[in-house]
Every structure is written in C-alpha cells, then in structure tokens.
Amino acid sequence: MAVLTKAEAPPPPPGRRRLLYRLQVLRHDPTAALGLILVVVLGYLVVAPLVAVLSDSARLQYGDEIHAGQRPGEWTGYYLWRVFRSQISGLLFWEPLLNTLVVAVGTTLFALIVGGGMAWLVTRTNVPGRKWLAGALVVPYMLPSWTFSLAWLTLFKNERAAGQVGILQSVGIRTPDWLAYGPLPIIVTLGLHYYPFVLLLVGNALRRIDVQLEDSARILGAPQRTVIRRIVVPLMLPALSSAVLLVIGRVLGTFGTPYVLGLPADYRVLSTGLFQSIRDRSTGVASVIAMVIVAIGILIVLADTRMMREHRRFVTVGGKGAMDRLSDLRRWRWPAFALGVVVFVVSVLVPVLTLLLSTVTRTPLDLSTFTLDYWLAEQLPGAVGFPHGVFRGSELWAAAWNSLRIVGLASIICAVLGLLIGYVVVRGTAPRVAAFLRQVSFLPYLIPGIAFAAASLSLFAVARGPIPALYGTTFLLILVMAVTHLPYSSRSGIAAMTQLGREPEEAAQIAGASWWQRMSRIVFPIQKGALVTGIILPFVSGLKELSIVIMLTTTGTQLLTTLSIGLVDYGYTQLANAVVLVIALVSFTMTYLTQRLTNSSLASGLGG
Known part of the structure; x- marks a missing residue:
C-alpha cells in the first residue's frame, strides 16, 4: 500500500479550513468571543431579573390560589387588579405613589433653592473663600443619606x-408628630443630602455662561428680568432639567430616609411599600410595584435625554476671560460668606455633632452624663438584641468585614468588566454586539436601586436550571453590587479605550504577543487610571449603599448599612447613630483618598 507523504497529503476540505482559520484568528484576537460572553453575562445579570420580575407579576404565586381562583403558575391579572383596582389598592399603591410624588417634588424644590443659590454664590460672585465653600458644600453628598434622618430623630x-426621646423632648419642648415624622422631615433631610448634586450640575453650567451676553443685553437696554428670562434661563435649562429629573429619580429609589422618618407615622412611599410587600411575602404585589418604579425611573432618564437633545441649540460662544468675570457683592460679600457657612453647618456639622453627642451622653445635652458605654461597654443595661457597645462583640466587626469584602470584590469586578466592555465596544467589529453592550451596561442606571434589588431577588431567590438559589449568599450581593455600579465603570471604560490608539497593540501583535499578553502588559497598565477610578468610586458608593442591599442581606451577610437600620428597628438610636458615624468616617476617608489618588475633586471648577 502506498503511503502519502505530508507534501502529497490531500488538503483539508473547505469547511474544515475555514474552521481552522477562525480558530487561529480567535486565538490571536478573541474580541468577538469576549463580546458574545459579555452579551450572555449582561443578558442574564441585567435583562433576566427584569424579565423575572415581570413574569412574577403576571403568574399566580403559591398561597394566592384561594383568592384568585386559579392554580399557581398560571397567567393572571390578579396582582394588577390587587395593586390598582382592589379595595386595598389605595393602601398598597395609590397613597404611596402620592406620597412619593410629594416627597420628590418637595425635595427637588428644596435642593434647587439651596443648591442653585450656593452654585450662584461660588461661581458667579466674589464671595470670600469661594474655593473652600465649593469643597465644603459637597461634603453632605459623601455621607449616607439617612445620616440626616437619624440626626433629625435625635433632635425631634x-x-x-420606641427608644429614647429626642433632645428637644428631653428638655421639655414638645415636638408634634408632623415635625418629628412624615413628609416634612423626609423632604428636608433628603434635600440636605441632594442639594450638592444640584450645586455641581448648576455650578458647572453657570461657569460656562459667557457674561458678555448679559452685558450686551443690558447695553441694548434690556432690564434685569428680561436678561434672566431670555438669556440666563435658556442657557441654564439643560442643567436645571437634568438636576430636576435626576434628583427625582434618586428620591424615587431611596429607602433609608423614608423608612426611618416615615415608619413611626405609617407614612409609606413606593420604596418602603415595596420592601413591606416583600417582607409580607406578597411576591406578586411586590413585582407589580417594582415594575412601576422601574418604568418611572426609565421614563425620567429618557425624558432627561430628550430634553438634553432639545436644549443643545442653547450654546455659549465667548471669550474665557469674560466668562470668568465675577459679580461684585460689595458690602454683601461677608454676609454671603456667612450664609454659605450656615448652609455647611446645618448640612454637615449639626447632623454629625448631633449623632456624636447622642453616642457619648446618656441624657441629651447633659455633659455630666458623659459616657463611652455606647461604644465600649461590655453590657448595656436593658439592651437585649444588641447588649453591648458597638466596638464590643462581633456584630460591628463582622458587618465591617462583610462590607469591605463584598463591596471590594464587587468594585474590582465592576472595574474589570467595565474596561472589557469598553474594549469590545471600541475594538470589536460587530456593531450589534457593541450597541447591545453599550445600552445594557447603562440600563441599571435607569432603574432605582430598590427596584433592581427586587428584580434580582425575583430571579435568584429560587433555583432556575443550572443556577442554584443564591438568596442569602455573599455571591448574590457581590453580583448585584457590581451590576448596579456598572454604568459608571462601563462609560469610563468606553471613554478610556476610545482615547487609546490601536498602534501599541498592533506592534505587540506583530512581535508575536498573544491577546492576553497584550491585555496584561499594554492595555491594563496604560488604563490603570481608569481601573483605579472604576474600583474606588463604586467602593465608596457601595459602602454607604442601603436601597440595593436591604432586601438581599440575611443574618450571615449583614453589612454596616443594614446593621444600622436593624438597630433603628430595635429602638437603639444611640447604637444606630454610632454605626452611621463609622460608615460616614470610612466613606469620607475613602472619598478623600480617591480624590488624592485620581488628582480630582467633586467640586473641581466651582470655586477659585
């Protein structure tokens, strides 16, 4: 029998040659395969939870078959009827919706007045200490949002x-319920937390307005009200509309403040109503409420995008020197500075010092009762659920370790995933894959945190195919934390990869470097700034996150934020205040280190 040599062997068939060629290309450039993997991962982690919560709202859950007259698992409109049309729909949905709108509008107006006024002060006037004010006035945004609500409780x-009465009540000043709980304190405390958000948006917009336009109008005889109405307001509309819509979106998904200040007065908003429905195991009702919150959140961000497109025609053209000219306050300079200091004191020093004072005195305002028992005591009299100081026992340290471990791992995953998404979007050759990754990675930004947590709980609470039930595991917390902060890291990754040319990678590929070598020795080192930012910013945000994790934690996965809320439920106000101070200290320290490492500032460009 004749034996064919290698040279005489017949070539492989065309189909096999194409497969071998594609495998060879894939080995040197697996961008396409990486894109498909990311599509599957994001599809399951972002899209599937929304599909699951939609399915739960339309399928009958176990335990409701008697009320609905259907078998579990059947398609049903029972939960829609129960939420929107039943005799208790007012309690379940319509009253919380109205309360949510009241809180959202009130908070937005408060934040606009305070934040807008402070923005004008530090960007358009010669008030003394502009740079210090610009930095000091954004500090409230670094604190957990319910810091202000606990301080309010401590005062009023x-x-x-349950628990010890507030400082005013202890000195004989009767505080009515409307002042201690309900919409007014919720609006004020949320406004104190979110006014720096308006300050940053409006302040940066004010800096871009050329004052030559205003001067020209005045020279032509236009009165001040006409200048404001025809020039300043149209140029400010993009920033104002964004501030309004995004503050409303943030308020829609916040949980801690409405829970702390609304629960004693039975004042429910959509976020606390959703939490209560899940606590009552009303999965179908909770799913309907979650879908409503998701829909409102998406509509808010889409409206913001639409307004930004409409307002792009309002642009500023002028010289930089004219844009930087400041209004002279003359004899009002120091009173204006004093006003800024008052806002800082009310929004930062008063809440923090109030919380601190409550943790070191047994009787409010009575320094003769100074004690460190709430921090260090081995046994607190009358305490049952948490019978010792916060630094004693294992609860605080276990919660701190869980927070650092879970948030840290989630931040690393978030940063790496964001850079890989940016790589595929910029370097990939499949436009549909790039468009899908770009849009889906941004989708969690459109969804209020507590609604996305409810959707994730709906998907991962039970085993589905090869995926086991993840509820109660640290893995679920890490996944949800990473996904909810993905919009920031993915946008950062896309921007970073857009600025990196292909030449370094192409040179390395010609030299024989594999794809992994190119990524590990070229892309990741060059983009280490984006990676560091993508890790630290989600880490700082995740440390003070409550809305996302409140429904996903259990006894074994307690975080610092959920520990503080649990102490509020027990009525241990001083202990809850101590835990919040620990969170605030860690959050502020990490924010400061972030700004030092990245050479940036939240208030950059506002003052001085």
Whole structure:
C-alpha cells in the first residue's frame, strides 16, 4: 500500500479550513468571543431579573390560589387588579405613589433653592473663600443619606417611636408628630443630602455662561428680568432639567430616609411599600410595584435625554476671560460668606455633632452624663438584641468585614468588566454586539436601586436550571453590587479605550504577543487610571449603599448599612447613630483618598 507523504497529503476540505482559520484568528484576537460572553453575562445579570420580575407579576404565586381562583403558575391579572383596582389598592399603591410624588417634588424644590443659590454664590460672585465653600458644600453628598434622618430623630423624636426621646423632648419642648415624622422631615433631610448634586450640575453650567451676553443685553437696554428670562434661563435649562429629573429619580429609589422618618407615622412611599410587600411575602404585589418604579425611573432618564437633545441649540460662544468675570457683592460679600457657612453647618456639622453627642451622653445635652458605654461597654443595661457597645462583640466587626469584602470584590469586578466592555465596544467589529453592550451596561442606571434589588431577588431567590438559589449568599450581593455600579465603570471604560490608539497593540501583535499578553502588559497598565477610578468610586458608593442591599442581606451577610437600620428597628438610636458615624468616617476617608489618588475633586471648577 502506498503511503502519502505530508507534501502529497490531500488538503483539508473547505469547511474544515475555514474552521481552522477562525480558530487561529480567535486565538490571536478573541474580541468577538469576549463580546458574545459579555452579551450572555449582561443578558442574564441585567435583562433576566427584569424579565423575572415581570413574569412574577403576571403568574399566580403559591398561597394566592384561594383568592384568585386559579392554580399557581398560571397567567393572571390578579396582582394588577390587587395593586390598582382592589379595595386595598389605595393602601398598597395609590397613597404611596402620592406620597412619593410629594416627597420628590418637595425635595427637588428644596435642593434647587439651596443648591442653585450656593452654585450662584461660588461661581458667579466674589464671595470670600469661594474655593473652600465649593469643597465644603459637597461634603453632605459623601455621607449616607439617612445620616440626616437619624440626626433629625435625635433632635425631634417624641414618645410615639420606641427608644429614647429626642433632645428637644428631653428638655421639655414638645415636638408634634408632623415635625418629628412624615413628609416634612423626609423632604428636608433628603434635600440636605441632594442639594450638592444640584450645586455641581448648576455650578458647572453657570461657569460656562459667557457674561458678555448679559452685558450686551443690558447695553441694548434690556432690564434685569428680561436678561434672566431670555438669556440666563435658556442657557441654564439643560442643567436645571437634568438636576430636576435626576434628583427625582434618586428620591424615587431611596429607602433609608423614608423608612426611618416615615415608619413611626405609617407614612409609606413606593420604596418602603415595596420592601413591606416583600417582607409580607406578597411576591406578586411586590413585582407589580417594582415594575412601576422601574418604568418611572426609565421614563425620567429618557425624558432627561430628550430634553438634553432639545436644549443643545442653547450654546455659549465667548471669550474665557469674560466668562470668568465675577459679580461684585460689595458690602454683601461677608454676609454671603456667612450664609454659605450656615448652609455647611446645618448640612454637615449639626447632623454629625448631633449623632456624636447622642453616642457619648446618656441624657441629651447633659455633659455630666458623659459616657463611652455606647461604644465600649461590655453590657448595656436593658439592651437585649444588641447588649453591648458597638466596638464590643462581633456584630460591628463582622458587618465591617462583610462590607469591605463584598463591596471590594464587587468594585474590582465592576472595574474589570467595565474596561472589557469598553474594549469590545471600541475594538470589536460587530456593531450589534457593541450597541447591545453599550445600552445594557447603562440600563441599571435607569432603574432605582430598590427596584433592581427586587428584580434580582425575583430571579435568584429560587433555583432556575443550572443556577442554584443564591438568596442569602455573599455571591448574590457581590453580583448585584457590581451590576448596579456598572454604568459608571462601563462609560469610563468606553471613554478610556476610545482615547487609546490601536498602534501599541498592533506592534505587540506583530512581535508575536498573544491577546492576553497584550491585555496584561499594554492595555491594563496604560488604563490603570481608569481601573483605579472604576474600583474606588463604586467602593465608596457601595459602602454607604442601603436601597440595593436591604432586601438581599440575611443574618450571615449583614453589612454596616443594614446593621444600622436593624438597630433603628430595635429602638437603639444611640447604637444606630454610632454605626452611621463609622460608615460616614470610612466613606469620607475613602472619598478623600480617591480624590488624592485620581488628582480630582467633586467640586473641581466651582470655586477659585
């Protein structure tokens, strides 16, 4: 029998040659395969939870078959009827919706007045200490949002809620329920937290307005009200509309403040109503409420995008020197500075010092009762659920370790995933894959945190195919934390990869470097700034996150934020305040280190 040599062997068939060629290309440039993997991962982690919560709202859950007259698992409109049309729909949905709108509008107006006024002060006037004010006035945004609500309780709490009464009540000043709990304190405390958000948006917009336009109008005889109405307001509309819509979106998904200040007065908003429905195991009702919150959140961001497109025609053309000219306050310079200091004191020093004072005195305002028991005592009299100081026992340290471990791992995953998404979007050759990754990675930004947590709980609470039930595991917390902060890291990754040319990678590829070598020795080192930012910013945000994790934690996965809320439920106000101070200290320290490492500032460009 004749034996064919290698040279005489017949070539492989065309189909096999194409497969071998594609495998060879894939080995040197697996961008396409990486894109498909990311599509599957994001599809399951972002899209699937929304599909699951939609399915739960339309399928009958176990335990409801008697009320609905259907078998579990069947398609049903029972939950839609129960939420929107039943006799208790007012309690379940319509009253919380109205309360949410009241809180959102009130908070937005408060934040606009305070934040807008401070923005004008530090960007358009010669107030003394502009640079210091610009940095000091954004500090409230670094604190957990319910820091202000706990401080409010410490000041105004009356005997209606469990635990020690507030400072005013303890000195004989009766605080009515409307002042201690309900919409007014919720609006004020949320406004104090979100006004720096308006300050940053409006302040940066004010800096871009050329004052030559205003001067020209005045020279032509236009009165001040006409200048404001025809020039300043149209140029400010993009920033104002963004501030309004994004503050409303943030308020829609916030949980801690409405829970702390609304629960004693039975004042429910959509976020606390959703949490209560899940606590009551009303999965179908919770799914309907979650879908409503998701829909409102998406509509808000889409409206913001639409407004930004409409307002792009309002542009500023002028010289930089004219844009930087400041209004002279003359004899009002120091009173204006004093006003800025008052805002800082009310929004930062008063809440923090109030919380601190409550943790070191047994009787409010009585320094003779100074004690460190709430921090260090081995046994607190009368305490049952948390019988010792916060630094004693294992609860605080276990929660701190869980927070650092879970948030840290989630931040690393988020940063790496964001850079890989940016790589595929910029370097990939499949436009549909790039468009899908770009849009889906941004989708969690459109969804309020507590609604996305409810959707994730709906998907991962039970085993589905090869994926086991993840509820109660640290893995689920890490996944949800990473996904909810993905919009920031993915946008950062896309921007970073857009600025990196292909030449270094092409040179390395010609030299024989594999794809992994190119990524590990070229892309990641060059983009280490984006990676560091993508890790630290989600880490700082995740440390003070409550809305996302409140429904996903269990006894074994307690975080610092959920520990503080649990202490509020027990009525241990001083202990809850101590834990919040620990969170605030860590959050502020990490924010400061972030700004030092990245050579940036939240208030950059506002003052001085």
